[in-house]
Amino acid sequence: MSGKEKISSYGVITIGTFLMAIGVNLIYEPMSMVTGGFAGIGIILYRFFQIPIWITTTVLNIPLFFLAGKKFGMAFVKKTLYAAVCFSVALAVIPTLPTAYEDYLMAALLGGALNGAGLSLVFGKGSSTGGSDLLSTLLQPVFPWLTAGTLLSVIDGIIVVAGMLVFGIRTGLYAIVAVFITTKLMDRILEGLKFAKLLYIISEQPETIAGKVMEELDRGVTALSGRGMYSKRVKNVLMCAVSRKQAVAVIRIVKKADKRAFIIISDAREVMGEGFTYRL
DSSP states (O other): OHHHHHHHHHHHHHHHHHHHHHHHHITTTTTTOOSSSHHHHHHHHHHHHOOHHHHHHHHHHEEEEEEEHHHOOOHHHHHHHHHHHHHHHHHHOOOOOOOSSSHHHHHHHHHHHHHHHHHHHHHTTTTOOOHHHHHHHHHHTTTTTTHHHHHHHHHHHHHHHHHHHHHHHHHHHHHHHHHHHHHHHHHHHHHHHHHHHEEEOSSSSSHHHHHHHIIIIOOOOOOEEETTTTTOEEEEEEEEEHHHHHHHHHHHHHHHOOTEEEEEEEEESSOOOTTOOOOO
C-alpha cells in the first residue's frame, strides 16, 4: 500500500476501536453487560477489584502478542497490535458515566450497534483488537479438530456465562442480544464491502452493448455461448459484474442499444479480481 493508503487504513482502525470503547465504557460497563472478549473479563474484574478495564485488556494482551510475534512474526500482528493499543487507549480516555435508568433492551441494541460498527471497521482493514480473537488463533494448533471460529465462540461463551454468574441471568440474556446485534451488523457491513451485481444480458446487439460497458464504465464483459431452446438459435449471453451504482448505468446502455434485450440481475456476495480487488 502507498503511504496515503496506510494512513487511511490505520485511521479507520482508530475510529473503529474508539467506537468499540464507547460501547464498553458508556453502555456495557455501567449496565454490567458482559459480551465476551477481554473487555468482558475487565468488566467482571472491575466489579470485584475496581481494576480499570483498559489495564485488564492490556495486561491480558501482552503475553498473547509476545507468543503471536514469536510464532507468526511481527508482520502478522503489526496491525492487530496497533488496534489493541488504540482500544486500550480509548478505554482509558473515554470516561465511564453512570446510567440514568436501566433500559437493558436499548443498551443491548445501542451497544451491539456500536460494537458491530467498530469491529467491522477494524476487521475490514485486516486487523483485530487481539483478545479472544488472537487467543483462538493461538489455541487452534493445540485443538486441530476445532476451527479458530469455533474456539472463539467457546472462549466468548465462557466469558458470557461467567458474566451471568456474577451479574445475573437477566443481564446475561440481554448481553447475548447485544452479541447477536453485533454479529448481524458485522455481517451486513463486511458483506457490503464486497457486494456487487451480476448481470446476464441476451441481446441482438452484444458487440455494441459490450463495447459501451467497457468504454463508459471500464468494466469487463464476458460472452457466454447460449442457445434458445424454442428458437434453436445460438446467441452470445453477456455476463458482467458491476457495482450496485453501475448496474443502473448498464441497464441504460442495454435499453438504448436494444429495447428487446433480456436482462437478468442477481446479487453477487463476493467479487474478487481486477476491478474488484479489496484490501481488507
